[in-house]
Amino acid sequence: MRHVLFLTALALPITPLPGLADAPVVLGATAVQSGATHTISVTLRHADTGWAHYADGWSVQLPDGTELGYRTLHHPHVEEQPFTRSLGGVNIPGGTKRLVLVPHDSVHGWGDPFEITLGN
Numbered sequence: 001m002r003h004v005l006f007l008t009a010l011a012l013p014i015t016p017l018p019g020l021a022d023a024p025v026v027l028g029a030t031a032v033q034s035g036a037t038h039t040i041s042v043t044l045r046h047a048d049t050g051w052a053h054y055a056d057g058w059s060v061q062l063p064d065g066t067e068l069g070y071r072t073l074h075h076p077h078v079e080e081q082p083f084t085r086s087l088g089g090v091n092i093p094g095g096t097k098r099l100v101l102v103p104h105d106s107v108h109g110w111g112d113p114f115e116i117t118l119g120n
Helices: none
Strands: 025-034 037-045 055-061 067-072 083-090 098-105 114-117
Touching: 025 098, 025 114, 037 055, 037 067, 037 098, 067 083
Parallel strands: none
Antiparallel strands: 025 037, 037 083, 055 067, 055 098, 098 114
16 A cells, blocks of 8 residues: 655745734934924834734833833824824933834734934
8 A cells, every 4th residue: 555645735824914014113213302302203114014913012111221201102003104103202311422222013012122312
């Protein structure tokens, strides 16, 4: 008796599947002083798939990890990529030269930090 082995190839789609999108990425950011506080604007890119997986916020931190503020993103941005959102009223301690912005998504958690240098 001969045994025949059948192999089946699994074709994977090229487009991301829900839940498989990468963590969000900060593409750029600015810090603009207005009086005693700053407004931080962050441009993010993320393959939002809907309510089950989307970029849901970003943190403004000092280089030592101290959080100065958090911007919650209240809905997915499936059709708007990349997108920019701002957080006003951020108190930055005197003498601070750098800020770290860390994006967050609803599935992967924290993304890679992005550092900006503050002007004089």
